Amino acid sequence: MDIEITREEENPMLHRTDVRFELIHDEETPSRLSVRDSLAARLNKDAGEVVVHELDTKFGMRKTLGYAKVYETSADAREVEQEYMLERNKIGVDDEETEAEAEAEEA
Numbered sequence: 001m002d003i004e005i006t007r008e009e010e011n012p013m014l015h016r017t018d019v020r021f022e023l024i025h026d027e028e029t030p031s032r033l034s035v036r037d038s039l040a041a042r043l044n045k046d047a048g049e050v051v052v053h054e055l056d057t058k059f060g061m062r063k064t065l066g067y068a069k070v071y072e073t074s075a076d077a078r079e080v081e082q083e084y085m086l087e088r089n090k091i092g093v094d095d096e097e098t099e100a101e102a103e104a105e106e107a
Contacts, residue, residue, distance in 0.1 A: 001025045001034070003042050015076040016069050019043075023064040029057045030064075036089055039068055048074035051081055051089050 007020040023035060030038075032052050040050045054067040071077040078092045086092050 001030055001038055003035075003038055005042070014080050015072040016080070019068045019070055021066050021068065023055075023066055025062055025064065029055060032088060033090060035064075035066065036068070039070075043070055045070055046074060048091050049077060051077055051085055051091065053085065 002024040004022045004024075005019055006022055009018045011018055019039070021039065023030070032055060035055060036050050036052045037047050039052070040047045043050070049071045050068055051071070052066060052068045055064050056066070057064040069077075069081070071080070074091060078086060081091070
């Protein structure tokens with residue numbers, strides 16, 4: 001999977017950079033989490049600081065256009081982003097909460 005950043009716009013009020021990118025892939029459209037991890041690696045950021053909002057693949061094509069918000073810290077992302085976007089990108093999901101849910105299911 002190759003990622004090419006087509007446009008970056010600084011947004012200092014919200015401590016983030018808005019990024020538009022093109023993604024070339026060999027098979028099916030990659031998952032949101034794998035795109036987030038690849039984009040974070042390309043930008044030298046932590047995965048918790050990148051929130052992927054859009055992935056648009058035209059039928060039958062191996063090119064996806066995307067939009068992501070790259071925050072300065074993961075705390076900034078949790079403060080600004082809506083809850084459902086944090087859940088989709090697996091940001092702020094505490095290991096303690098998942099352990100507590102697993103224990104509750106076992107009981």
